Amino acid sequence: MERDIPHQIVEDLERSSSLTSPRLDPARADFAQAVLAGFARKPRSLPCRFFYDARGSALFEEITQLEEYYPTRVETALLEAYGAEIAERMGDASVLVEFGSGSSRKTSLLLSALGRVTLYVPIDVAGESLAEAAEWLSERHTGLAIRPLIADFTKTRTLPVAARRPRKLGFFSGSTIGNLTQADARAFLANAARLLGRHAAFLVGVDLKKDPAILIPAYNDRRGVTAAFNLNLLERINRELDGDIDVAGFAHDAIYDEAQGRIEMHLVSLARQTVRVMGREFRFAKGERIHTENSHKYAIEEFQTLARSAGWTPVHAWTDPHRLFSLHLLGLA
Ligand SMILES: C[S@@+](CC[C@H](N)C(=O)[O-])C[C@H]1O[C@@H](n2cnc3c(N)ncnc32)[C@H](O)[C@@H]1O
Structure with a gap:
């Protein structure tokens, strides 16, 4: 964009x-x-990767603890229940590359199951999260070398030299792939295939299509943590870009677009207002929206078709009894 x-x-x-x-x-x-x-x-929009400054990353961690936010809970349960089987199917390798690693809490479960990984390369735009996660992981996985990359995973074209080993494993959790449009997700998966290389195995967490009565509260919780996470984007603009936005003049909204199969998060202007960012003025009408995030949901087969179109072979998919979330294992010949 x-x-x-x-x-x-x-x-x-x-x-x-x-x-x-x-x-x-x-x-x-x-x-x-x-x-x-x-x-x-027009319509106005902001890329969702800017949610994750230190405050945004902390708020995201709070979201993962919310009753309404099932994705973290269910993905963690899948890793706990099927860790040994996942590790066996992923096979032996000494390098694990993770895209959008955040706090790396789920990674610890995967690393324990895999057993033989000696180098972990987490890639994330959030430098503070990477540093905190590296410290947390190194206390739990002795002997693990960690080489964080502060980078946009859609634009990462090379890995650290130390990661140039014959076979690599990849991990992309939290259904962060849902934040990308299908075209961008395909381009991301194709680039991940180039980065991970021949014989790679890639574990991807993907949120599933379901009743909007379950989906919408996951993005609009009762305690207002997701609202604070969304509004923090405006606070970040004020903090970092000399903005004068009256944050109370905007409200969080989350809707499910059935046709596109995605949750959309927006910030809605509560009044006619003018905001300034770095000396430039922007006029908002009452009710005007800033589109801040998409979270695409997939059926299992839909995601497998997308992965195939990017050069991956779907190997296996694990899901919970309520079919809320899925973990996909993809392979490369
Ligand atoms: C939804 S959180 C998921 C975090 C973690 N994987 C989990 O499952 O709990 C998305 C993570 O991806 C990172 N992220 C978002 N867009 C990114 C991008 N374009 N490049 C790199 N990191 C990105 C964020 O900083 C954040 O840590």
């Missing part, structure tokens, strides 16, 4: 004194470009 930045915005970014002094680091420049472009387009 950020690639389509209008020329005027790029020029404004380069000219704006708040950007050149202090000089923008690349991560802040990436955020600035995404926000200015996302607020300039």
